[in-house]
Amino acid sequence: MNASDDTEVSARLDAVRARIAAAEARFGREPGSVALLAVSKVQPAELIRAVHQHGQLAFGESYVQEACDKQALLADLALDWHFIGRIQSNKTKLIAEHFSWVHGLGDAHHAQRLGAQRVALGLAPLRCCLQVNLSGEASKAGVEPEALPLLLEQCSAIDGLRIEGLMTLPAPSDDFESQRQPFAELRALRDQLATPEQPLATLSMGMSDDLEAAVAEGATMVRIGTAVFGPRSKY
Template identity: 55%
Template sequence: MCQRRQELLERISEWCDQYGRGRDCVRLLAVSKQFPADDIQTLAGCGQSAFGESYLKEALDKLDMLSGLNLEWHFIGPMQSNKTRRIAERFAWVQSLDRLKVAQRLAEQRPAELPPLNVCLQVNISGEASKSGTDPADLPGLAAAVTGLPQLRLRGLMAIPAPTIQFGEQRRAFARLRDLYDSLVTAGHDLDTLSMGMSNDLEAAIAEGGTLVRVGTALFGQRAAAPAAD
């Protein structure tokens, strides 16, 4: 597992060089959903500190088992309103925020003694009816509203484009997200995170300015079946 991580980091660095980007401008998030706590502990021993989870019950079990490690936990899955309290209490980041109602609940439920919860707004960049994410047209209003909420810090945008093996199509989808990000920055938002790119489209994401890549399979191997809904 350490070797896979090292090889992945080397590929990321090579792509950063190829596309004229600094080697330290892309962070690696290990997507550990559906992988056991032992695997996370192993990867943490290789130097990985940031991990992403999508299923709340599974994630909370892992957070409890690994509480002795200094890890940064990101919630990256769809959120139900009745699950926001535990997310607000236990995670450092939420990357899948796409509704003001959920943002308001996270802000109200974030413990005052904790730093503000880092959030990314998920954008439905490909217009897929089955996929979570705010419509690009609604993004400016949602960003403005979230910025005004206490105990939340808007860090940037996240998207999961429609899957394709065509490199040019991958780049075009990520370019749309980058353009939305740039528009928010121009409007005065203090952003630093473009969360885009997974195991099968990393190069395109880095080429288009991604700053945080979410990788599971290339680090851990193939997943088992998804757990029951929590």
């Protein structure tokens, strides 16, 4: 990677961080209360390395084998890997072994497999966000809101997992108030289900086009790909 490319990486990352900070200030959030998860799926390892050199530690991947290949190339770096894709039963062992977070847990069967495999590997509990399908789209993963309490109860009882909070992937919208609505719904669900023992402190919501709306409604982690890495191109 040449100096010009590195300058672009730095500028994009600085711009995203500035957007997050501005949203925190605008909506009365504590400075630094919203973490950036850099979504690095279909981005090359060298670009992830460049982003890391500017202080980014957490990266999100959706394709298990692609992620494992990149992790091998970046094994010299202390990176925090988050799985944000659709979970497949035949890939749960790799997810349990190679990731510290899972953002799209929406099935008790997958939860059982991940927890058992995590325990068998002798690793610390896998940190999980339960995915809620607020749009009702059949193409979207996650549980319907009314099924969330049962899933939370089931997953909370599984050794090898630690339920950190909730995640959603709403339908796209260009209208700011429309963007805020599903994020407000997710926050309300969290507030209903949180307990002192299980505060569900993480709200994983918001992407490049709607991060301000997510921060307005309580996001603690935004998942940003294009705005950090530029347009995706399969490497």
